[in-house]
Amino acid sequence: MAKNNQVTQITSMDQDFAQWYTDVCTKAELVDYSGVKGLFILRPYGYAIWENIMGFLDKKFKETGHQNVSMPMLIPESLLQREKDHVEGFAPECAWVTMGGSEQLPERLCVRPTSETLFCDHWKNVLHSWRDLPMLYNQWCSVMRWEKTTRPFLRGREFLWQEGHTLHATEAEAREETLRMLEIYADCCENYLAMPVIRGNKTEKEKFAGAVNTYTIECMMHDHKALQSGTSHYFGDGFARAFDITFQDKNNQASYPHQTSWGLSTRTIGGLIMTHGDDRGLVLPPRVAPIQVIVLPIAAHKPGVTEAAEKIVDRLKAAGIRAKGDFSDNSPGWKYSEYEMKGVPLRLEVGPRDLENDQAVAVRRDTLEKVFLPLAELESSVPALLETVQQALFDRAKANLDSHIWPASTVEEVKAKAMDGFVKTMWCGDTACEEKMKELAGVSSRCIPFDQEDLGDVCPCCGRPAKKMVIWGVAY
């Protein structure tokens, strides 16, 4: 250990999980703060993660028939107010534009907190016939919600996301779409980001403003708190009626279409950090990692070392692996720490001793386990090792989730376990009991899981008959 420890240490998770989180965000060079509260700069490495997530989802969206569009950033107040529940939900956190240059605007304009109203206003003009349906739109954009407290990725006043918006001729089709997109989010989380999810229905209290149903995927972070990682909403024809969107159906009758929307944001990057990270910093699943393999020459000045490392980088790239070499004159130890902090899943070291043995040293980020890989087989051994890491990260997160869901039958039991994971109980369905649970046990309902269990038939809050099982938790 060198005496000069010039790189700032990351606060340990056990000592202060919140501080650990912000340390990772800044020290792994994912984000920087801007001059305005709640507006964050996504630095190249952080944005590269988002680009990969976008790439995964955009492909899925297109495979399922969706088209990308771009809607305006500003919403006239009168338009936002068209749907009552919606405006009540979002108005408290809208940012408003009131001036154009030095002129007061005749009507103030809301910086979009979400774009349902804009899509509706547009659809009203372009939808005519049942032949125009379904309309399957998506946009990649940022939205603004004037939050009180802010944290990188988890809660910003501006955040990047995608919002899908669709119209369908029938309720059945729209509901099918809602669940299809939820499943794409679950696929993204589980198979791309290695974050196991719980799929379920939001309660009346927790559902999206203006929705008939909100479906969610909930993830468990390393500290056992919940993160809502993607939502998909079925709107019925509520917005269509409010915005007077109609089409002529096959019977030549004017008919209201059924609508959905669904969104996933850069918040999932926060989830990634808090699911897989450790005291050395970020740990990225290989599939989403901007750099999958970092190749480090050891004693780079010795004959053949740099050339061998460069050749390995080229070979890995040719094999479709996102590989990078670091040929800077920082010491090897410095580089180890640097790329561990940045969560690069696999490190390959090449030094004089390795060249003598026709091998490279591979070190896994998740376990720090060291193995020797014959140089001739890197094109097959490296991808295999990356897949092993991907699976190991998912398995570890899955074990964390499965071992921290506790059944309970009283409010006291819920409270006792609330800081140690999710709690599942039966529930009568009354919002009053949900509020009571928040007040007495400090938890909110995360979802009514699709996978229901029978834990009895009594609501722990009121003692009345209960048919549904709810998962409770402390949420980010």
Added chain:
RNA sequence: CGGGGUGUAGCGCAGUUGGUAGCGCGCUUGGUUCGGGACCAAGAGGCCGGGUGUUCAAGUCACCUCACUCCGACCA
């Protein structure tokens, strides 16, 4: 929006009873190193978050603001 904490070099900090600013790391240049955050030498870098007061004099005292951060209430 309430309650705490913090703003001094890129980062981490020191700065006494008020007297116009210092340390470590990083950065630049040169050399030696290189298998777990290397070493030597010489350099560059500051409107002390912003504003208003008090004072002969403010990083230091008072008030106001802005930002970050943690804890609550509200949310992707």
